[in-house]
Amino acid sequence: MGFSFAIVGATGNVGTExxxxLSESDIDIDKVYAVASRRSVGREVSYGDTTLKCVDLETFDFSKxxxxxxxxxxxVSKVWSPKIAKAGAVVIDNSSAWRMxxxxxxxxxxVNADAVSGYTKKGIIANPNCSTIQMVVALKPLHDRAVIKRVVVSTYQSxxxxxxxxxxxxxxxxxxxFTNDELKPHNFTKQIAFNVIPHIDVFMDGGDTKEEWKMKAETMKILDKKVKVTATCVRVPTFVGHAESLNIEFENELSADDARDLLRESPGIMVVDKQEDGGYVTPVECVGEFATFISRIREDSTQDNTLNMWCVSDNLxxxxxxxxVQIAECLVNRGLPAKNAG
Structure with a gap:
């Protein structure tokens, strides 16, 4: 018996992805529904080789x-995720509403696939912040080997x-x-074209932005509550692909060569690290790829047991x-959700 899925927010950037x-996954799927707001009802979206018409979130029967x-x-998630869960579906939410x-x-x-079984408490699983995801994928194998004490990260987010x-x-x-038009910011606080803006999300007490706080709090929840993270999050004028500069301090010794070999064998990671012109990955090159790319792995000569690296991934x-979708695969592979188990 196959599974049925609803994609809520099917017309957005992430929804279409x-x-x-999902169309490329190995999940046995019987039916997929594209769900959106009332203004998008009837709009067509692609699912593999087929076309789906969007249905109304307000009236859709999620028990199906x-x-x-x-x-x-x-x-939307704060209102609808509990309702959808109550109807019997497991919700995998991409927003920040339920992460903490x-x-x-x-x-x-x-990093923590076994945690999916905790969905039974509220019927909801949270997807982390995009910048957190690629970072913890890179950190997990290193943490298992040498125990991470502290991470200093600067992001370059599209x-x-x-x-x-x-x-x-x-x-x-x-x-x-190029046409001498007035460059008036609307969605950003300053001009974004040919510029960088050290400000993502709202400012919090202490001076961090919420994006920076998310990276700290989410890493502790996913990876290890003892790992200290300090972040500076920057918006850059690229369309897709987030990059991060990581400085990682360990409790135990770990050489750059050992880290490179370890990361090459780790799931979800592609190491491209040649100490030559172009021997690294940039955001343009990661677009459309599934992997988290690691480059510029090197020892920090100013601090014992510390490595630097460059991390790039397609944020969409x-x-x-x-x-x-990988979370959904984890559920299915573990015989969940319960109403389709067995």
Whole structure:
């Protein structure tokens, strides 16, 4: 017996990626429903070689589905995820609404796949922040080998992390520079074209932005509550693909060569690390790829037991849609959700 899925927010950047990746998965699927807001009812979206017409979130019967992949924003998820779970579907939510709820597992399958079984408390599993996902995928095998004490991370995050409207703004501002149009920011606090902005999400007490706080809090929940993380999150004028510069301090000795060999054998990771021109991966090259790419692995000569590395991933794929579908695969492989188990 196959599983039935609902993609909630099917017309957005991540929703369309979810449909693509789900169509490529090995899950035995009977039926997929594209669910969206009322204004998108009837709009067609692609699912593999077929076309689906969007149905209304307000009136859709979620008792017909086993798993709902939610990508409709935090406000929508706070209202609808409990309702969908009550109807009997397991919700895998891509927003920040449920990530720090102690009764909701926060899952990156390469790191803490067994945590999916905790969905039974509320019927919800949370997908972490895109920048957190790629970082913990890189950290997990290193932590298992040498025990991470502290991570200093600076991010270079593409505009697609903020949705399609941010991609449109970068495009329009870039064109405007060459046509002498007025470059008035709308979705960003400052001009994003040919610029970088050290500000993602709202400012919090202490001076960190919420994006920076997310990286710290989520890493502790997913990987190890003892790992200290300090982050500076920066929006850069690329359309897709997040990059991170990581400085990692360990309790035990770990050489760059050993780390490189270890990462090469780890799930979800591709090491491209040649100390020569072009011997590394940039955001442009990771677009459309499933892997988290690691480059520039080297020892920090200023601090004992410390490594530097460069980490790049497609934020719409591994940072959102792919990780969500991988969580669904974890559920199915463990005989879940319960109503389809056995």
């Amino acid at each position: 979810m449909l693509t990746i 589905v086993d798993i709902a992949l939610m990508s409709a924003g935090g406000d 709820d102690p009764d909701v597992p926060l899952v990156v399958p390469e 505009v697609s992390g903020g949705g399609r409207k941010n991609m449109d703004e970068l495009w329009l501002q870039t064109k405007g520079i 794929r591994k940072g959102a849609a792919l990780n969500t």
